[in-house]
Amino acid sequence: MIAETVCSVVSVAGLGIAAVTAYRKRFLAAARTAAYSLVPLGLVMTGAVGWVADTAFSPTAWAGFGVLGAAWLLFAATRAVERRGGGSRKERRAAAKAARREAVAPAASAPSLGGSTRPAPADRPAPRTQPRQKAAGGADDFSDIEAILKKHGI
Numbered sequence: 001m002i003a004e005t006v007c008s009v010v011s012v013a014g015l016g017i018a019a020v021t022a023y024r025k026r027f028l029a030a031a032r033t034a035a036y037s038l039v040p041l042g043l044v045m046t047g048a049v050g051w052v053a054d055t056a057f058s059p060t061a062w063a064g065f066g067v068l069g070a071a072w073l074l075f076a077a078t079r080a081v082e083r084r085g086g087g088s089r090k091e092r093r094a095a096a097k098a099a100r101r102e103a104v105a106p107a108a109s110a111p112s113l114g115g116s117t118r119p120a121p122a123d124r125p126a127p128r129t130q131p132r133q134k135a136a137g138g139a140d141d142f143s144d145i146e147a148i149l150k151k152h153g154i
Helices: 002-023 027-046 048-056 059-085 089-103 140-151
Strands: none
Touching: 002 027, 002 048, 027 048, 048 059
């Protein structure tokens, strides 16, 4: 009975604030305030407030909420385990066998451009401290480019 009275007073106060807001020509804010103020009145009229009041003081209802929470935790835990583990034991074994079979690559074809002539990163010589000297006449500078162009028929 008290909850219904409080909700009704809140609704009337909200409608009064909405009327003052509309008087100040702020119609959008007034409509929004009126909508919010009608919610408690609607809850009282549907009986939701009475149900909440009865539920809040019922130990059986709280035990029911506890059981629902435990069920939700079990669902969440099983979902997490299923995502991590990959399903049943048979599925995990089949996946492991398939992974072992795919671990060895089939006979790969030879690279189309030939082997690399660059040294491995650990075998690289130390960086030079002196700048490179230009070759006499500059012919060596373009020999690599000429070789590439000849290779492609240009």
